[in-house]
Amino acid sequence: MKAINEAVLTFLSRSANEGFARTTAACFAAQLDPTLEEVNDIKTAVSEAVTNCIVHAYPDRLGTITMRLRLFEDNILELQIRDKGVGIPDVEQARRPMYTTGGEERSGMGFTIMESFMDVVRVRSSPGKGTAVTMRRKISRRMGGG
Amino acid sequence: MAVMCRAEGRTLYAALEGEVDHHRARGILAELDRQMDAARPLQVTLDLGGVTFMDSSGIAILLRLHRRTVQWAGMLRVIHVPEQAGKVLRAAGLERLITFE
Numbered sequence: 001m002k003a004i005n006e007a008v009l010t011f012l013s014r015s016a017n018e019g020f021a022r023t024t025a026a027c028f029a030a031q032l033d034p035t036l037e038e039v040n041d042i043k044t045a046v047s048e049a050v051t052n053c054i055v056h057a058y059p060d061r062l063g064t065i066t067m068r069l070r071l072f073e074d075n076i077l078e079l080q081i082r083d084k085g086v087g088i089p090d091v092e093q094a095r096r097p098m099y100t101t102g103g104e105e106r107s108g109m110g111f112t113i114m115e116s117f118m119d120v121v122r123v124r125s126s127p128g129k130g131t132a133v134t135m136r137r138k139i140s141r142r143m144g145g146g
Numbered sequence: 147m148a149v150m151c152r153a154e155g156r157t158l159y160a161a162l163e164g165e166v167d168h169h170r171a172r173g174i175l176a177e178l179d180r181q182m183d184a185a186r187p188l189q190v191t192l193d194l195g196g197v198t199f200m201d202s203s204g205i206a207i208l209l210r211l212h213r214r215t216v217q218w219a220g221m222l223r224v225i226h227v228p229e230q231a232g233k234v235l236r237a238a239g240l241e242r243l244i245t246f247e
Contacts, residue, residue, distance in 0.1 A: 015169035
């Protein structure tokens with residue numbers, strides 16, 4: 001499937017960039033004329049994926065996070081967030097609700113939120129090499145919209 | 147300031163404002179802990195009316211506040227939950243544990 005539009009940006013794994021990443025994704029999605037709820041869902045899912053990179057992929061150093069945003073036919077938005085960090089040894093376990101290695105500041109609900117708010121969530125990870133989370137969401141066509 | 151608190155006897159009112167994400171969670175948790183230690187409240191009201199965005203960091207904050215409140219048999223109620231934050235909290239099933247008004 002060929003993307004109609006695409007944007008890629010790379011930023012440091014500083015927590016101050018969480019807000020920057022979700023706002024940027026929302027701006028890119030704006031060309032699909034999403035509802036406020038859809039915009040909020042996209043922002044929330046991006047926030048979870050980027051936070052995972054900052055907390056888990058680079059636990060004791062700064063690294064880079066790359067966010068690729070793509071649009072496909074049928075109003076499909078794809079968000080890919082990838083890092084070159086430590087990787088996830090057991091993806092199935094990491095996706096389980098309430099599972100976290102992040103201490104009391106984390107709830108272990110990040111993947112659950114991504115799965116609830118997006119249509120598709122795919123996780124590919126190689127220990128020592130990094131993780132890529134790819135999410136898709138079909139944006140509704142509003143009456144009178146083009 | 148992300149947290150505004152007012153304590154009266156063993157009643158604590160805390161209002162969160164702005165974006166509640168991992169970037170701000172540590173500061174919010176520290177301030178709530180400080181207020182809880184000082185007041186040891188039996189009644190805690192958390193006002194989310196000023197929250198403009200919340201991700202799962204908010205779930206961790208609410209769970210910690212709940213755990214600390216029930217430690218000394220107190221009550222926690224959460225008021226003025228915005229739609230976006232409510233959707234996140236419901237996805238985690240928090241309405242089964244905490245009273246939202």
